[in-house]
Amino acid sequence: MPTVIVDGKEIEIGADERLNCIEAARRGGAEIPHYCWHPGLTVVASCRMCLIETGSRDAATGKVTMVPKLVPACQTPAKDGTVIVTESQLVKESRARVEEALLIDHPIDCPICDKAGECLLQDYHFEHGQPERRADLHPFTSRKREMGSTVTLFVDRCVMCTRCVRFTREISGSAELMVINRGAKEEIDVFPGFPLENKLSGNVVDLCPVGALGDKDFLYQQRVWFLKAEDNVCGGCATGCSIRTEHNQDTVYRLKPRENPHVNKWWMCDDGRYGWHHLHDPSRLVEARRAAGGRARREGGADDTIEWSDVGRRLRDDLGAAGRLAVAVSPMLTTEEAWMLCAVARSIDPQAFLAVGHVPIDGADETYPGGFTIRAEKCPNRLGVEGVIAVFGGVDAAGRVPGWNALLDHVRAGEADAAWITAAYPGGWIDEETAEAFASLSCLVVQDLFESPLSRMAVWKLPAAGFAERAGTWVNAAHRAQVFQQAIRPPAGVWPEGRLYWSMLGRRGLYDAEAVRRQIADSSPTFAALAGDVPATGIDLRIQQLA
Amino acid sequence: MKPSDPSITWIDEKPLGLAERLYLPLFIQGLTTTARHLVSPKVTVSYPEQRPKVGNPLIYRGVHRLNRDEEGRVKCVACFLCATACPAHCIDIVATESPWPDREKYPESFQIDELRCIFCGMCEEACPVDAIELTSLLDLTGKSREEMIFDKEKLLSVYDMTKDAEPMKSDSLGGTL
Numbered sequence: 001m002p003t004v005i006v007d008g009k010e011i012e013i014g015a016d017e018r019l020n021c022i023e024a025a026r027r028g029g030a031e032i033p034h035y036c037w038h039p040g041l042t043v044v045a046s047c048r049m050c051l052i053e054t055g056s057r058d059a060a061t062g063k064v065t066m067v068p069k070l071v072p073a074c075q076t077p078a079k080d081g082t083v084i085v086t087e088s089q090l091v092k093e094s095r096a097r098v099e100e101a102l103l104i105d106h107p108i109d110c111p112i113c114d115k116a117g118e119c120l121l122q123d124y125h126f127e128h129g130q131p132e133r134r135a136d137l138h139p140f141t142s143r144k145r146e147m148g149s150t151v152t153l154f155v156d157r158c159v160m161c162t163r164c165v166r167f168t169r170e171i172s173g174s175a176e177l178m179v180i181n182r183g184a185k186e187e188i189d190v191f192p193g194f195p196l197e198n199k200l201s202g203n204v205v206d207l208c209p210v211g212a213l214g215d216k217d218f219l220y221q222q223r224v225w226f227l228k229a230e231d232n233v234c235g236g237c238a239t240g241c242s243i244r245t246e247h248n249q250d251t252v253y254r255l256k257p258r259e260n261p262h263v264n265k266w267w268m269c270d271d272g273r274y275g276w277h278h279l280h281d282p283s284r285l286v287e288a289r290r291a292a293g294g295r296a297r298r299e300g301g302a303d304d305t306i307e308w309s310d311v312g313r314r315l316r317d318d319l320g321a322a323g324r325l326a327v328a329v330s331p332m333l334t335t336e337e338a339w340m341l342c343a344v345a346r347s348i349d350p351q352a353f354l355a356v357g358h359v360p361i362d363g364a365d366e367t368y369p370g371g372f373t374i375r376a377e378k379c380p381n382r383l384g385v386e387g388v389i390a391v392f393g394g395v396d397a398a399g400r401v402p403g404w405n406a407l408l409d410h411v412r413a414g415e416a417d418a419a420w421i422t423a424a425y426p427g428g429w430i431d432e433e434t435a436e437a438f439a440s441l442s443c444l445v446v447q448d449l450f451e452s453p454l455s456r457m458a459v460w461k462l463p464a465a466g467f468a469e470r471a472g473t474w475v476n477a478a479h480r481a482q483v484f485q486q487a488i489r490p491p492a493g494v495w496p497e498g499r500l501y502w503s504m505l506g507r508r509g510l511y512d513a514e515a516v517r518r519q520i521a522d523s524s525p526t527f528a529a530l531a532g533d534v535p536a537t538g539i540d541l542r543i544q545q546l547a
Numbered sequence: 548m549k550p551s552d553p554s555i556t557w558i559d560e561k562p563l564g565l566a567e568r569l570y571l572p573l574f575i576q577g578l579t580t581t582a583r584h585l586v587s588p589k590v591t592v593s594y595p596e597q598r599p600k601v602g603n604p605l606i607y608r609g610v611h612r613l614n615r616d617e618e619g620r621v622k623c624v625a626c627f628l629c630a631t632a633c634p635a636h637c638i639d640i641v642a643t644e645s646p647w648p649d650r651e652k653y654p655e656s657f658q659i660d661e662l663r664c665i666f667c668g669m670c671e672e673a674c675p676v677d678a679i680e681l682t683s684l685l686d687l688t689g690k691s692r693e694e695m696i697f698d699k700e701k702l703l704s705v706y707d708m709t710k711d712a713e714p715m716k717s718d719s720l721g722g723t724l
Contacts, residue, residue: 109651111624111626111628111675111676112624112625112626112651112652141649141650141651142651144651219644220625220642220643220644220652221642223626223627223631225631226627226631
């Protein structure tokens with residue numbers, strides 16, 4: 001095993017690992033400051049912040065030979081016998097000089113800069129900068145330029161790390177950003193007429209170590225220290241990117257990608273990043289409503305608001321009285337919620353027809369040069385829901401789990417008297433014509449975020465939860481199951497699906513996704529991998545089946 | 548702790564001396580204090596007919612005001628530092644892009660809940676541009692709770708009202724601008 005000596009400590013690294021000195025030092029507990037280096041991008045070694053002293057130890061004699069100059073840690077591979085010194089006087093002075101140079105033409109407008117609080121320039125200056133300034137610095141207002149529809153560049157705040165330029169060249173492959181001018185007059189810019197317009201553009205804001213690139217969607221909205229972050233999974237498509245939902249007082253302010261080498265690496269797409277606004281749409285359904293006298297809503301009759309504590313009991317009565325039940329289990333639900341919904345449905349009607357709800361498809365999968373894929377399937381949990389329905393024996397003769405079209409045929413053929421349609425899609429998903437298939441049912445239950453042609457004819461109109469308001473597990477298109485917690489509370493006391501089904505199953509206390517997950521894992525080999533603790537990066541459900 | 552606890556030392560009251568037992572010397576001593584206060588200058592005022600005198604307006608912590616710059620615009624840059632420093636969470640700011648070229652952002656709305664405020668002056672200390680200051684206005688009254696939530700216009704009008712009597716503190720205290 002190759003051994004690296006980090007500040008006198010011997011650290012063993014893997015034989016075929018290709019680490020640079022920053023990564024090797026991190027293993028040894030030493031954090032080397034850096035601006036331009038990012039694990040997902042190529043190395044340019046231009047910021048000079050990661051300069052360290054290095055050398056090599058002779059394997060035979062044990063004699064250490066040091067390199068006479070400082071070298072950039074990001075560009076120096078760590079191999080057997082590499083000696084890394086991160087805290088010598090020379091290194092410390094070099095860092096202080098770099099910080100000093102960066103601040104000479106930095107606006108220091110931290111109070112009005114949106115990056116303040118999560119800015120590497122601030123952090124490194126605090127940690128590695130010198131307390132006194134030798135230059136006469138005056139705060140000034142940074143020049144501002146539009147890069148595209150999502151990103152604004154604050155020109156003078158930039159430290160020219162070129163992470164954003166490399167991102168558009170290597171990951172999004174669109175190469176809109178470039179460096180103009182030379183030397184001290186270097187600036188980031190786009191070519192006139194070719195703005196930063198690609199579906200991964202928001203990532204350059206995450207990559208920016210300082211406040212130069214601002215996200216227009218978040219600009220001036222909130223100071224970052226007010227935000228609380230919850231590990232979440234994006235519900236925008238079947239990729240299921242690991243994200244952090246950053247919120248304050250039950251209001252989401254932004255979504256950020258969370259590093260996950262198996263799913264999204266460090267990135268997420270703009271569709272997902274800005275796809276949370278529907279959570280705070282004032283037109284969301286927030287009350288459990290039941291048409292007075294059964295089918296009155298279709299004839300334009302009144303409906304009543306039902307107390308949440310009564311919803312479960314009355315829903316069960318109505319569906320039980322109606323007869324044969326068909327259930328659409330939405331691919332927006334978590335696996336736990338889907339499992340409980342199926343259990344509830346089967347307890348009302350043991351022969352209930354279970355099908356996967358509408359799966360929205362938009363165009364084709366888009367894969368970017370960096371390997372990032374935006375899936376055409378705009379729902380996060382089709383595989384999880386299919387797995388759950390299979391556990392309940394809801395497969396057809398060919399062994400397939402029925403989908404939305406199968407459910408429509410089933411209802412049109414008059415084989416159901418009641419239907420329970422879960423939806424929770426962020427936008428419109430059903431037209432009048434399709435909804436007409438459900439017109440003849442004696443009891444229709446629709447659980448959705450927004451009013452739709454279907455909900456207008458339903459006897460029961462129940463609100464659903466948005467993606468950040470759920471807890472549970474989603475299985476993405478690559479069979480990776482990711483577990484997440486609820487980030488914010490739904491509006492106006494809405495019961496998320498999990499809580500409603502939990503109470504309908506007669507279980508006590510608060511909805512506990514973990515208890516349901518363990519139960520699912522015990523009941524089916526498909527989900528057996530979920531039995532233990534699931535790591536933050538998720539777990540591949542197929543590992544159990546391969547074994 | 549029980550009375551029997553060994554760490555408690557019990558002391559008896561001192562027995563009364565002759566003067567205490569006679570009662571009269573202490574009686575005269577008390578009356579002397581009363582008489583001295585009858586003739587000494589008064590420290591209280593008959594508020595509200597009479598206004599109390601504020602010693603040093605520079606350090607007095609009364610009603611807030613939002614200062615204006617030379618062009619009469621609100622000086623605040625909507626950095627939220629006052630709201631961050633506020634221990635009572637009584638400051639609510641909505642920031643937006645400023646309409647002026649020399650300024651990045653400004654407060655679209657700026658509200659202080661004066662009923663929630665504890666007048667600690669942390670907002671004034673946190674402000675990087677000396678935009679928020681506490682005046683020496685001390686009679687803060689209103690007929691409803693809504694009335695006591697001061698918005699941007701009201702806070703600016705407090706400045707207009709007090710700017711002649713109390714110039715901006717930054718000048719006399721070596722401010723930042």
